[in-house]
Amino acid sequence: MSLAAYVLTIESIEERVTDARELVDYMVKLDVAEEISVFPAIYWKDENSIIDFLTRHPEHTFSEKNLSQCLMGQLATTLSHISIWRQLLNSSHEGALVFEDDMYISDTQRFTDIVTELKQKPELEWVRIHLHKKYRDEALRLKGVGLFADDPMPWGFATYYISRAGAKKLLGQCYNMGQPIDWLPPLMKQHGFLDSKTVTEVVVEHHDFEGDESELEGRDEIECKEDKLQKSPSTVWTSPLLAENVRLYTFVSRLTKMRQLKTEGITVLRGVFDQDEVVKARELVLENRNLFKNTRPTPSAGHLAGFHRFPALESLHVRPAGNPVIGSFFQLFFESAGFRTIGLSDIDPPPISWSTLMMSKTEDRKWESNDTNRKKSS
Known part of the structure; x- marks a missing residue:
């Protein structure tokens, strides 16, 4: 031996x-x-x-x-x-x-x-x-x-x-x-x-x-x-x-989130947006409820194909898609600097839910990061 x-x-x-x-x-x-x-x-x-x-x-x-x-x-x-x-x-x-x-x-x-x-x-x-x-x-x-x-x-x-x-x-x-x-x-x-x-x-x-x-x-x-x-x-x-080491803590924490996303199909990145941003996003959606098509008998069941298609709501697409924390997370996740958002969203106010589909440019795989059916969303 x-x-x-x-x-x-x-x-x-x-x-x-x-x-x-x-x-x-x-x-x-x-x-x-x-x-x-x-x-x-x-x-x-x-x-x-x-x-x-x-x-x-x-x-x-x-x-x-x-x-x-x-x-x-x-x-x-x-x-x-x-x-x-x-x-x-x-x-x-x-x-x-x-x-x-x-x-x-x-x-x-x-x-x-x-x-x-x-x-x-x-x-x-x-x-x-x-x-x-x-x-x-x-x-x-x-x-x-x-x-x-x-x-x-x-x-x-x-x-x-x-x-x-x-x-x-x-x-x-x-x-x-x-x-x-x-x-x-x-x-x-x-x-x-x-x-x-x-x-x-x-x-x-x-x-x-x-x-x-x-x-x-x-x-x-x-x-x-x-x-x-x-x-x-x-x-x-x-x-x-x-x-106490923000840089290292953030890096190690993201690896945990990456594994969770790969194994469970869903994860939550905490603290990406502060409470004020979440409140303003919710208010913006409610102010533009007339843009949402009613898809079910429930009056509140509105549907929207994509935030980026409407000037009044475009910022709701830009905020997550252009956020550096989310961007660096997906860069690590896809093991590549190349990915893009295709702007898919599905939202029923209230409550607000948000989802976006990210696609790797170098690998033909898609992952949906969603936080649906939650009363509080970031």
């Missing part, structure tokens, strides 16, 4: 790179894997790297609630582990050992025993190798079961093993994600979707903190707790909310 070992590190932080290379060199001497290398993390301060990764892999999306709550560092960490899983599937290896850069092997003999055992158990899909201090005692009580036991811990990606089958399953769940990435294995285990285990011995550890109290002043209070204290501070907890 061929294994890879990847040490995830932020290449722009020298101390982290040094620790990562030392761990790689040590594992090379142990000869525990066929490929052992430093793997570049996606750093939250480099938002272009986030955009570049998601542009290449737009299928990885997040729930609106998650996007509103998650930190920039949590987003970057999620994408970093996803990129490792994709790397494994693009390789010839059957599995991979994944380390964060501030880890070291504390029990060499038992660590190599675990690697040997992993190579003999191809059915294992995900195994926690680092025992978090907060949940360690619970895992150690399972030692009598053997090297591997059912995983009792809810989170922690400091060091783990993942097989090709596990990577495929995890990637298959990396859309509309509602929690941080390290909640995914226990949730999948709970629902019977993933064969995940934990080791029952301490074989890897974080490098110990070697400074004094003054060096903790710049850290988030979470990282000053005894069960989280380590040599290098995490960049996650001190990172800002994703929602």
